Amino acid sequence: MHRMRLVAGLTLLLAALSLASAQRIVINPQAIVVNPLPEFDVEVFVDRDPSGARTPSYAIGESIQIGVRVSEDAYVYLFSISAGGEVVQILPNRFDAAGRDNFVRANRTVYFPPPGARYEFAVDPPTGLAKVIAVASKRELDTRTLARFQTERDFQATSQIGEEGFARALSIVVRPLPQDEWVTSTALYYVGRAPAQAAYGTLDISSTPRGSEVYVDGAFAGYTPLRWGERPGQVTVEVQLEGYETERQRVQVRPNITTPVRFDLRAVAREGTVTFTTQPRGADVYVGGRHVGRTPTGAVAFAPGEFTATFELPGYQTETRRFTVRAGAATTVSQNLRAQHGTLEVFGNVGNARVFVNGSEVGRLASGTGRLVIDDLTPGTIELVVIAPGYRTFLGNVRVEAGRVTTERVTQARR
Numbered sequence: 001m002h003r004m005r006l007v008a009g010l011t012l013l014l015a016a017l018s019l020a021s022a023q024r025i026v027i028n029p030q031a032i033v034v035n036p037l038p039e040f041d042v043e044v045f046v047d048r049d050p051s052g053a054r055t056p057s058y059a060i061g062e063s064i065q066i067g068v069r070v071s072e073d074a075y076v077y078l079f080s081i082s083a084g085g086e087v088v089q090i091l092p093n094r095f096d097a098a099g100r101d102n103f104v105r106a107n108r109t110v111y112f113p114p115p116g117a118r119y120e121f122a123v124d125p126p127t128g129l130a131k132v133i134a135v136a137s138k139r140e141l142d143t144r145t146l147a148r149f150q151t152e153r154d155f156q157a158t159s160q161i162g163e164e165g166f167a168r169a170l171s172i173v174v175r176p177l178p179q180d181e182w183v184t185s186t187a188l189y190y191v192g193r194a195p196a197q198a199a200y201g202t203l204d205i206s207s208t209p210r211g212s213e214v215y216v217d218g219a220f221a222g223y224t225p226l227r228w229g230e231r232p233g234q235v236t237v238e239v240q241l242e243g244y245e246t247e248r249q250r251v252q253v254r255p256n257i258t259t260p261v262r263f264d265l266r267a268v269a270r271e272g273t274v275t276f277t278t279q280p281r282g283a284d285v286y287v288g289g290r291h292v293g294r295t296p297t298g299a300v301a302f303a304p305g306e307f308t309a310t311f312e313l314p315g316y317q318t319e320t321r322r323f324t325v326r327a328g329a330a331t332t333v334s335q336n337l338r339a340q341h342g343t344l345e346v347f348g349n350v351g352n353a354r355v356f357v358n359g360s361e362v363g364r365l366a367s368g369t370g371r372l373v374i375d376d377l378t379p380g381t382i383e384l385v386v387i388a389p390g391y392r393t394f395l396g397n398v399r400v401e402a403g404r405v406t407t408e409r410v411t412q413a414r415r
Helices: 162-174
Strands: 002-006 015-017 025-028 032-034 042-046 066-070 074-081 087-091 110-112 119-123 128-137 182-191 201-208 213-216 219-223 226-230 233-240 247-253 258-264 272-279 284-287 290-294 299-302 305-312 319-325 330-336 342-348 354-357 360-364 371-377 380-387 394-400 405-410
Touching (some): 032 128, 042 182, 066 074, 066 128, 201 233, 201 247, 213 226, 219 226, 272 319, 354 371, 360 371, 380 405
Parallel strands (some): 002 119, 272 330, 342 405
Antiparallel strands (some): 025 032, 042 066, 066 110, 201 226, 213 219, 233 247, 272 299, 284 290, 284 305, 305 319, 354 360, 354 380
């Protein structure tokens, strides 16, 4: 029986490819090259973990079998990449008819080597983390830039382009394909003893609503729901969706553990605008305790809803006004301000004396108390005159302040 070398190992590559065309490609820590919005699925796994959820170990020289299935009919390409950068194409190969035919029917699991094959895959050095990359495509691909048969007698295609070169080359191979025609997957296993700490943890990222763009430490990763493999440590996960507020979380990635990361996105309320005016102008405007400007304010943005505006201007009464903001609408809120009045309290020594303010008679001093209260005076300096028969006329200027009572004492001597 032939023993086919299956090289092992892969180092981590963290990057993202942003393409100007409609095709969008991501380089994922576990899956190498990823279609972030695939229309169908491919699964690849090793025989010691058919679930694909764990990372089993194999000793050097042990046999290994690779399984793959697709949700739709597709051409499947399998590659193994070593820690040293050597690439081996597992499928297609030249071992037998099953190896030459890489067209896989939907929902059918196929194995390589297939049952009853006259060859087997044997795990070779170096030790470390190994990866098998599956690429499924609706059309046949030219993979000679990834691995090639060196001679006509070779059973499998190989290359020494290394992991980074493989990622670059694969991105070029799939770039011309429509986004719905290709998909990738990765199976991990260790050659030799597994380390005390697993190389990766998994983030299970979801959002309500789904379909949000996901960024891990600022790099585009795909769309929710998304399972993302990452090295242990803290990362920042951010989701974005048009019409919703951007959300982010700081997440601890734990080795060999799947950590759920959930986002409930809040819709962004489309703002309306309000212009505030007063007569007279120059009033300070406050909404919710926040100073929003001085009238006329110009357009001020608010989220839709009900609000109360407060208008303040020295010498005028403070006014409040309820207003409604509607999404996308422009509103004007106008307020006439009422001047604040002052009060003058006059005390005199002659009862029934006549009192004049700015030339107009406003009343008489009461007999007994000698008191007269004058309300609703415009703030400022007024002329006060007090006249009583047989007494000298009082003439003076008094300062009246808004909202206050000013007291003036008048003494009239006999003539």
